[in-house]
Amino acid sequence: MSLKRLWLIGCGNMGGAMLRRWIDTGHITANQVDVINRSDRVLPEGVRQARNLPDGPLPDMIMLGMKPQQLDEIARHHALRISGVPLLVSILAGVEESTLASRFDAGAIVRAMPNMPVAIGKGVVGLHSDSAADAVRSDVAALMTPLGLVEWVSDAGLFNAVTALAGSGPGFLYRFIEALAEGGAALGLPADQAQRLAVATVEGAGLMAAAANEEPAELADRVASKGGSTREGLNVLDADDALKRLVAATLSAAERRNAEMAAAAR
Ligand SMILES: NC(=O)C1=CN([C@@H]2O[C@H](COP(=O)(O)OP(=O)(O)OC[C@H]3O[C@@H](n4cnc5c(N)ncnc54)[C@H](O)[C@@H]3O)[C@@H](O)[C@H]2O)C=CC1
Ligand SMILES: O=C(O)[C@@H]1CCC=N1
Incomplete structure (x- = not known):
C-alpha cells in the first residue's frame, strides 16, 4: 500500500467507520493517521485527533469526511495548508469533483461513496474520478477493498444515484x-x-x-x-x-x- 500517511478532515460516523475497519483489518495502523474534528469523537485507540492540521510534510492522502455544507469553512481554513497534496478523497454526498478542484489544489481528486456496513467489511464503496491516473485509482481501490464491494462509476452524472441507492x-x-x-x-x-x-x-x-x-x-x-x-x-x-x-x-x-x-x- 503506497498510501502510508493519511489526514482525515472530519471523521464522524462515516469516516470513523471506514477508519475503524482499516485499522481492524491491519490495512492502516493508528499512527499513520491524523484526524481533524470540530470536537473529539470516539476513534480507534492510538489515532491522533486535533482541531488543527499537524505540522510537517503533507500526507499521501487527505480524506474529507465532514458535511457538504461545511465545504467552504474547511476550504477557508485548510486549502492553503494542504495545497499540493498528492491525493484528495471526498466522501461528501453530492459535491462534484469540479467543485472540489475549485477549492483545493490536489494532484488527484477521487470521490468515494461508502455506506455504513463498511464498519464490518460488508459495505459498498462507489468511486469516481476524472483526474486520477491508473496507479492512483489502484491505490484508492486497494484502500477501499477491506470495506466491502468497490465499484468504479465512470459517469459522474450517476454518482448521485449511487449515493441514493448504496449510500442511503x-x-x-x-x-x-x-x-x-x-x-x-x-x-x-x-x-x-x-x-x-x-x-x-x-x-x-x-x-x-x-x-x-x-x-x-x-x-x-x-x-x-x-x-x-x-x-x-x-x-x-x-x-x-x-x-x-x-x-x-x-x-x-x-x-x-x-x-x-x-x-x-x-
Ligand atoms: N452517514 C452515512 O451513512 C454516510 C455519510 N456520507 C457522507 O459523509 C460525510 C459525513 O457524514 P457523517 O459521518 O454522517 O457526519 P458526522 O456529523 O458524524 O461527521 C462529521 C464530522 O466532521 C467534523 N467537522 C465538522 N466541521 C468541521 C470543521 N470545521 N473542521 C473539522 N472537522 C469538522 C465533525 O466534528 C464530525 O466529526 C457527509 O459529507 C456525508 O455526505 C457518505 C456516505 C454515507
Ligand atoms: O444522508 C446523507 O446525506 C448521506 C449520503 C448517503 C448517506 N448519508
Missing part, C-alpha cells in the same frame, strides 16, 4: 426491518422477538441473495409456494407495483437532494 440504502433497509418487526408485533408477537426475527430474516435473505446465481425475483418465487401464504403477501406488495413505486420515489427524493447539495456547494 442502509437507512432505507433499516426502515424496512422496523416495518417488518412492527408488522409481526401487530400480529401479536412480542416486540423484541419480532425484531430478532426481522433482523435475522433480512440478514439471511441478504446473504442468500448475495451468494445465489438466481435473480431476486426468482428467489422470491421460490419462497412463494403455489396457493400458499407468501403469494398472498406478495400480491399486496405487487398490487399496482406498490413497493416498487414507493422505493423508486424514495431513491428519486434522495437523488434530488444530492443534486441540491451539489448545486449549493458549486
